Amino acid sequence: MKLNTIRRAAVPSIAALAMTMTLAACGDSEDDPNAGTDGSGDYSLDTSIEGEVAVDGSSTVYPMTTAAQELMAADGSAIQVSVGQSGTGGGFEVFCKGETDISDASRPIKDDEEAPICAENKVEYTELHVATDALTVVVHKDLAVDCLTVDELIALFGPKSKATNWNEINPEFPDQAITGFIPGTDSGTYDYMAADVVGDDSETLRKDFESSEDDNVLVNGVSGTEGGVGFFGYTYYEQNVDKLKPLSIDNGAGCVAPSAETARDGSYAPLARPLFIYVNNASYTDKPAVKEFSNYYIANLADIATGAQFIALNDEDYAETQSKLAAIGS
Amino acid sequence: MSNVAARTASSVTAVNLSTGKSKDKNLGSIVFLGALWFSLFFGIVVLVALIVDTAIDGAPRFDKYLFTNFTQTFDPTQAERLAASGRDPKVLSAEYSGFKSGIIGSIILMLTTAVMAIPLGVASAVYLEEFASKTSRFSRIVEINLQNLAAVPAVIYGMLSVGLMAALGAQRGIAIGGAVALALLILPVVIITTREALRSVPSEIRQGSLALGATVWQTTWRQVLPAAVPGISTGTILGLSRAIGEAAPLVMLGFGAINFAPAFPFIGSKIEAFPLEIYDASSNSQEIIRESASAGIIVLLVMILAMNAIAIIIRNKFQKSW
Numbered sequence: 122m123k124l125n126t127i128r129r130a131a132v133p134s135i136a137a138l139a140m141t142m143t144l145a146a147c148g149d150s151e152d153d154p155n156a157g158t159d160g161s162g163d164y165s166l167d168t169s170i171e172g173e174v175a176v177d178g179s180s181t182v183y184p185m186t187t188a189a190q191e192l193m194a195a196d197g198s199a200i201q202v203s204v205g206q207s208g209t210g211g212g213f214e215v216f217c218k219g220e221t222d223i224s225d226a227s228r229p230i231k232d233d234e235e236a237p238i239c240a241e242n243k244v245e246y247t248e249l250h251v252a253t254d255a256l257t258v259v260v261h262k263d264l265a266v267d268c269l270t271v272d273e274l275i276a277l278f279g280p281k282s283k284a285t286n287w288n289e290i291n292p293e294f295p296d297q298a299i300t301g302f303i304p305g306t307d308s309g310t311y312d313y314m315a316a317d318v319v320g321d322d323s324e325t326l327r328k329d330f331e332s333s334e335d336d337n338v339l340v341n342g343v344s345g346t347e348g349g350v351g352f353f354g355y356t357y358y359e360q361n362v363d364k365l366k367p368l369s370i371d372n373g374a375g376c377v378a379p380s381a382e383t384a385r386d387g388s389y390a391p392l393a394r395p396l397f398i399y400v401n402n403a404s405y406t407d408k409p410a411v412k413e414f415s416n417y418y419i420a421n422l423a424d425i426a427t428g429a430q431f432i433a434l435n436d437e438d439y440a441e442t443q444s445k446l447a448a449i450g451s
Numbered sequence: 452m453s454n455v456a457a458r459t460a461s462s463v464t465a466v467n468l469s470t471g472k473s474k475d476k477n478l479g480s481i482v483f484l485g486a487l488w489f490s491l492f493f494g495i496v497v498l499v500a501l502i503v504d505t506a507i508d509g510a511p512r513f514d515k516y517l518f519t520n521f522t523q524t525f526d527p528t529q530a531e532r533l534a535a536s537g538r539d540p541k542v543l544s545a546e547y548s549g550f551k552s553g554i555i556g557s558i559i560l561m562l563t564t565a566v567m568a569i570p571l572g573v574a575s576a577v578y579l580e581e582f583a584s585k586t587s588r589f590s591r592i593v594e595i596n597l598q599n600l601a602a603v604p605a606v607i608y609g610m611l612s613v614g615l616m617a618a619l620g621a622q623r624g625i626a627i628g629g630a631v632a633l634a635l636l637i638l639p640v641v642i643i644t645t646r647e648a649l650r651s652v653p654s655e656i657r658q659g660s661l662a663l664g665a666t667v668w669q670t671t672w673r674q675v676l677p678a679a680v681p682g683i684s685t686g687t688i689l690g691l692s693r694a695i696g697e698a699a700p701l702v703m704l705g706f707g708a709i710n711f712a713p714a715f716p717f718i719g720s721k722i723e724a725f726p727l728e729i730y731d732a733s734s735n736s737q738e739i740i741r742e743s744a745s746a747g748i749i750v751l752l753v754m755i756l757a758m759n760a761i762a763i764i765i766r767n768k769f770q771k772s773w
Binding site: 183207 | 523533538623624703708709721723733734735736737738741
């Protein structure tokens with residue numbers, strides 16, 4: 122038992138040490154998005170630990186956390202992890218009441234609305250950046266548009282937009298009617314586009330575009346309609362590369378195409394967004410199952426992210442996540 | 452002449468429809484008949500098309516892993532890569548994804564729901580039908596409320612159960628929470644169909660029993676209830692068939708993905724519901740997981756049809772003609 126404790130305490134620090142060494146070793150080398158530098162598997166899972174871990178929150182991060190759950194079970198752990206998906210906001214609501222141990226989030230916790238409730242219930246938490254998503258704006262394959270500036274994005278999706286033809290967005294664009302397909306208002310993807318990209322005070326997008334909670338519907342809509350445009354997480358684009366055409370985004374520094382690399386290095390702005398898990402500190406220190414799951418999750422982050430088709434973190438962000446995890450309860 | 456006059460309109464229609472030879476050549480009648488046939492075919496064709504389409508989509512995934520594996524979402528190539536470090540790709544790759552937790556979960560949910568809803572529902576119906584005064588204001592209020600409750604959306608019962616579970620301080624996503632919501636959902640249906648069944652027992656049976664000196668209680672318990680079993684069982688199983696497909700109230704109750712078998716006694720254990728698991732899979736980005744969702748839909752359909760078949764078997768076995 123004592124040996125176990127020592128080993129568990131040692132793991133994060135060893136991992137952090139290894140991290141620093143790898144960082145130093147491969148400063149400028151090209152990153153292989155699939156391998157990552159670390160976070161692929163040399164964590165020694167303690168299969169004797171039993172217990173329950175309750176996770177809820179964002180449906181965007183859900184596939185990532187279920188991948189962690191599946192991988193840990195495949196490695197022989199008996200820890201019982203349940204993963205809900207009541208949305209980022211719904212997740213924080215129960216997380217701040219202390220009903221869940223970990224909350225998935227596709228945006229940071231809101232300081233004015235959600236954080237005070239956590240504080241009121243004395244729930245202390247740690248935010249861990251686990252993956253990156255690149256919101257991908259796609260159009261019909263035959264549309265002769267390749268790149269949009271951020272202003273053109275706002276003109277296209279903003280709540281005040283009245284544009285019905287591509288040449289109203291930019292005179293150089295073809296004379297083709299616009300048909301929009303956007304995620305439902307409950308999704309974090311919609312929120313991110315509305316609040317962080319378009320940035321209108323109303324935090325909404327235009328209402329005359331067709332919307333669906335199921336991204337597959339958006340894929341079919343855009344690929345089947347001439348002049349069709351839509352946006353969703355990078356995963357859905359990746360699975361439908363042959364049907365859709367992704368648009369590059371010009372944020373003042375030239376057109377940048379969405380890809381794992383540009384999302385990782387931050388150049389795909391402003392559409393690359395971080396995905397988080399929030400860990401309840403008390404659960405982490407008091408419940409061995411929560412601690413083991415969190416440690417395993419972060420140690421195997423690259424495998425989990427690529428397995429669930431997310432974009433793995435770059436070295437710098439990964440090192441930060443590891444040090445934040447190591448800091449819990451110390 | 453007189454025997455022709457005695458034939459009712461419905462028997463004439465039945466004969467004409469069954470032989471397909473209507474003597475009525477009036478244009479209006481033919482158009483109307485055509486409209487009826489169209490309505491009938493439209494409903495059936497849409498249903499058949501839907502089922503066939505789903506079955507074709509799911510065809511590659513009708514294998515044993517559908518029942519023996521938990522949900523697996525790892526992209527097959529990634530699973531291969533991870534398998535290199537000593538893991539079994541069959542427990543990771545989306546190609547072998549299954550619905551074990553959902554199938555087990557939904558069976559537990561159905562059993563718990565039945566245990567709660569059937570005794571309560573049958574007892575309420577027996578009281579209302581056999582004991583309560585039919586004319587009292589109380590009975591009439593209950594009657595109206597029952598009809599209204601049967602039309603309340605499932606989510607409302609979900610919210611009620613969320614409140615109840617929170618008041619009891621129970622964990623989120625456990626079997627009993629979902630079962631409470633589903634039991635409340637089908638309770639009005641159970642009560643209404645049970646009352647129908649009790650009403651269809653001829654009053655001569657009751658009077659005969661009472662005349663032989665049995666009490667009201669003995670009459671109800673030994674004569675009326677056994678005679679009403681076919682109707683009661685059909686009603687409750689149809690109610691349960693509706694409940695097994697419900698997803699909305701369970702989302703509210705925090706039902707999530709699990710990949711472990713629930714521990715005994717199941718009611719306090721976290722479970723996953725089959726419809727929710729199918730919904731998850733159907734909106735996944737990977738085609739291969741969406742295929743498993745189609746296969747899952749067919750499995751759920753077979754489960755529901757099996758429940759309905761049980762209802763029909765029970766009805767036929769116990770049916771009496773008076």
